[in-house]
Amino acid sequence: MDDSRPIFIQIAEQVENDIIDGALAENAQIPSINEFAAFHRINPATALKGVNRLVDTGIVVKRRGIGMFVMEGARARLMEQRRAEFAAQYVRPLILEARKLGIDVESLAELIRSERTEP
Amino acid sequence: MTDTAVQASGLTKRYGAFTAVDGVDFTIEPNRIYGLLGRNGAGKTTIMQMLTGQLFPDDGTLQVFGREPAEHADVLRKLCFIAESQRYPDMFTAADVFAAAPWFHENWDEAFATRLIADFRLPAKRRIKKLSRGQLSAVGVIVGLASRAPLTFFDEPYLGLDAVARHIFYDRLLEDYAENPRTIVLSTHLIDEVANLLEHVILIDQGRIILDRDAEEVRGSASTVAGPTAAIEAFVADRPVIGRQTLGGLASVTIDGRLDPADRQRAAELGLELAPVSLQQLIIHLTGDDLAASSEGEEAA
Numbered sequence: 001m002d003d004s005r006p007i008f009i010q011i012a013e014q015v016e017n018d019i020i021d022g023a024l025a026e027n028a029q030i031p032s033i034n035e036f037a038a039f040h041r042i043n044p045a046t047a048l049k050g051v052n053r054l055v056d057t058g059i060v061v062k063r064r065g066i067g068m069f070v071m072e073g074a075r076a077r078l079m080e081q082r083r084a085e086f087a088a089q090y091v092r093p094l095i096l097e098a099r100k101l102g103i104d105v106e107s108l109a110e111l112i113r114s115e116r117t118e119p
Numbered sequence: 120m121t122d123t124a125v126q127a128s129g130l131t132k133r134y135g136a137f138t139a140v141d142g143v144d145f146t147i148e149p150n151r152i153y154g155l156l157g158r159n160g161a162g163k164t165t166i167m168q169m170l171t172g173q174l175f176p177d178d179g180t181l182q183v184f185g186r187e188p189a190e191h192a193d194v195l196r197k198l199c200f201i202a203e204s205q206r207y208p209d210m211f212t213a214a215d216v217f218a219a220a221p222w223f224h225e226n227w228d229e230a231f232a233t234r235l236i237a238d239f240r241l242p243a244k245r246r247i248k249k250l251s252r253g254q255l256s257a258v259g260v261i262v263g264l265a266s267r268a269p270l271t272f273f274d275e276p277y278l279g280l281d282a283v284a285r286h287i288f289y290d291r292l293l294e295d296y297a298e299n300p301r302t303i304v305l306s307t308h309l310i311d312e313v314a315n316l317l318e319h320v321i322l323i324d325q326g327r328i329i330l331d332r333d334a335e336e337v338r339g340s341a342s343t344v345a346g347p348t349a350a351i352e353a354f355v356a357d358r359p360v361i362g363r364q365t366l367g368g369l370a371s372v373t374i375d376g377r378l379d380p381a382d383r384q385r386a387a388e389l390g391l392e393l394a395p396v397s398l399q400q401l402i403i404h405l406t407g408d409d410l411a412a413s414s415e416g417e418e419a420a
Contacts, residue, residue: 002395006335007315034297041289042315043152044297046335088380096387 007042011050016059019075020082026074029067030060124149124270124302125170129179132165139165141326142179149269150300152316154334156307157323158406163306164203166323167272170304171200183270199224199268201259203275207247213258214243217265224266231295232265238287252279260288264295270302277307285309289316310399314338320398324406334398341401342378345371346391354389362404373404 018024036047054060059074098108125147132140140162155163168174172189188194221227236243239257256277322330348370362373386393
């Protein structure tokens with residue numbers, strides 16, 4: 001948990017990350033509000049707000065009396081959303097910092113190629 | 120059942136010429152965890168003593184579960200107040216305190232108390248006056264938790280408790296609160312440790328409320344910007360400044376108000392570093408007015 005952003009958003013993002021990297025499969029049950037609260041040592045109302053955000057965006061579905069589950073197709077939608085944000089979140093700051101250090105776009109591309117690790 | 124746990128309006132307490140609590144208005148909603156924060160002598164304990172019927176207000180109205188708390192046994196039965204240096208009869212052992220607790224607290228859970236005694240490794244058979252400072256605090260914390268009072272006050276509950284014991288307190292508080300929701304008011308100076316447990320924050324300074332907001336709203340509501348003074352001034356412009364430090368041509372300024380992505384990008388383009396302000400730092404900025412005033416003065420000179 002960092003201090004710069006609301007905790008409920010961080011909770012939602014962690015679940016999203018778990019869905020993207022496959023730790024949480026589609027249709028899998030996610031932890032309960034109280035489990036989130038106990039694990040992160042946060043107020044249960046905050047955990048609830050984070051999970052509700054996932055419900056509102058259609059990533060997670062609540063089944064009354066049973067629990068909360070990852071929606072079918074959630075991973076694909078999250079990937080699409082994250083790709084759309086990728087340039088603004090990662091590429092632009094990278095270019096700004098490179099410019100500050102006098103690294104032009106060509107050298108930057110070269111750096112990325114040389115740093116690239118094969119999967 | 121009334122909608123609010125506490126409703127205070129114009130609440131005032133004077134000691135001679137000194138006004139300890141100066142016409143405060145606030146509401147405490149049921150089943151939430153509140154942080155009542157502020158510096159020493161800000162008026163936190165006085166407020167809690169009025170809420171628990173230990174002090175009579177000099178002015179204003181106060182309702183706890185829909186009634187004035189003082190001398191109303193049906194209200195007082197619902198309250199539990201753990202004071203900073205809670206006193207017990209000298210001849211009592213910790214076990215005697217726990218045996219007496221259910222006389223005052225109808226929701227007392229003996230099994231929970233027993234578990235807490237083990238968690239805190241409290242020598243329950245030892246006389247209270249032979250306990251260490253931290254063990255004495257543990258007695259108070261156990262009473263506060265196991266009493267499960269609908270409205271529980273912890274006033275600096277953990278003097279002398281080590282970091283492990285404090286975390287046991289936080290964990291048990293959260294677990295038990297999740298299972299048995301109730302209203303909890305936590306007053307402490309260890310703000311960073313409890314910040315994430317709180318749902319709502321009330322900040323008192325010199326007898327007045329200077330902040331009364333949901334903890335989530337407070338989080339990220341201020342940022343520190345650091346970098347060359349000229350760039351800082353351009354970025355800060357007419358934003359509200361709540362703290363300022365300078366070192367040679369560099370400045371570090373804390374501004375109130377949330378930054379949007381466009382602000383963040385502008386800061387990056389100006390070569391400024393942005394850092395979040397924790398609840399504790401924010402409170403230092405908001406209540407350390409003498410420091411802020413003097414550095415503002417230097418700025419003007």
